[in-house]
Amino acid sequence: MTLLIKDKKMDDVDRFQLILSYFMQLIVIVGIFIFAVRSNWINMVACLGILFLTFLPAIVRRRYHVYFPLEIDFVVIGFIFAAIFLGEIHGYYTRFWWWDSVLHMGSGLLLGLTGFLLIYILNEEKKVHVKMKPGFVALFAFAFAVMMGGIWEIFEFSMDGFFGLNMQKSGLIDTMWDLIVDTAGALVIALLGYFYLKKGNSFIFDRIVHRFVKRNPQLFKMKIKKKK
Numbered sequence: 060m061t062l063l064i065k066d067k068k069m070d071d072v073d074r075f076q077l078i079l080s081y082f083m084q085l086i087v088i089v090g091i092f093i094f095a096v097r098s099n100w101i102n103m104v105a106c107l108g109i110l111f112l113t114f115l116p117a118i119v120r121r122r123y124h125v126y127f128p129l130e131i132d133f134v135v136i137g138f139i140f141a142a143i144f145l146g147e148i149h150g151y152y153t154r155f156w157w158w159d160s161v162l163h164m165g166s167g168l169l170l171g172l173t174g175f176l177l178i179y180i181l182n183e184e185k186k187v188h189v190k191m192k193p194g195f196v197a198l199f200a201f202a203f204a205v206m207m208g209g210i211w212e213i214f215e216f217s218m219d220g221f222f223g224l225n226m227q228k229s230g231l232i233d234t235m236w237d238l239i240v241d242t243a244g245a246l247v248i249a250l251l252g253y254f255y256l257k258k259g260n261s262f263i264f265d266r267i268v269h270r271f272v273k274r275n276p277q278l279f280k281m282k283i284k285k286k287k
Contacts (some may be wrong), residue, residue, distance in 0.1 A: 076133040083140040084113055090144065102148055112139045126274035128267050134169055138162065152228070159228070163237045166211075167204050167244020174203030175252045176271060193256035201249035208241030 087110050094103035116132040119125050142162050145151045151158045178199045182191050191199075212234050215226040227233050255264035 073129045076129050080113075080129075080133050080136045083136055084110065087113070087140065087144055090148075105148055106144065109139060109143050112143075124277070126271075128270040128274070130267050131172075131271075134165075138165055138169060141165075159233070160236060160240050163208070163240040164244045167208060167241040167246075168248055169244075170204035170207045170241075171200045171245040171248030171252075172267070175200035175248060176268070177203070179268065193253050196256060197249040197253035200252050201245045204245030204248065205238075205242055208238060208245070212237060 087106050091103055091106045091110070094100070094106060113136045116127055116135055120127070141151075141158075146158060146162065175196065178191065178196050182196060212227075216234070218226050251264060255268070
């Protein structure tokens with residue numbers, strides 16, 4: 060969780076993201092108390108689960124000493140809040156027809172960025188004696204995001220089949236549109252990542268990737284170029 064992060068180098072954008080993260084977490088906490096007062100135990104337990112999920116970035120930070128930029132913390136917390144608290148508990152999926160598509164686009168972007176960071180770490184690790192070209196790094200990020208989107212749709216299908224839920228909403232049509240917007244989000248990140256590696260000029264990647272590398276030097280034991 061972004062809570063209790065103290066960094067004198069934070070700029071205005073960081074502070075804004077931090078305040079929004081606090082606000083979303085506060086709403087979930089208030090929701091827990093409201094559901095408890097109303098004896099709505101199912102939603103109360105669901106909110107407790109949501110609150111725990113918003114702590115995942117902090118758990119990774121403390122347990123594995125991997126520090127994510129505040130942008131990633133904010134996106135993870137925001138996605139969990141929008142998907143579960145607003146989407147499932149407050150019915151935004153049925154209230155707004157476009158809610159599901161927007162979230163799947165966001166998940167494609169987030170998973171694509173995750174895949175990019177994973178392969179970027181390997182590409183810069185001196186123990187891995189392979190230097191991957193920008194095209195392959197972008198392809199991996201794209202494939203990783205699409206694969207995870209496909210696994211999620213299998214999960215939704217399984218939950219509907221075994222437990223009688225309605226996660227797929229309109230069935231095949233819902234699944235196909237989810238996969239399409241997942242793929243679109245993944246493609247955007249793959250293209251941005253490709254041009255970042257080729258030209259080294261991208262506002263999003265300059266801010267996120269550079270700060271990720273700077274905060275996690277243990278992950279980036281840079282390969283030493285052989286002198287000719």
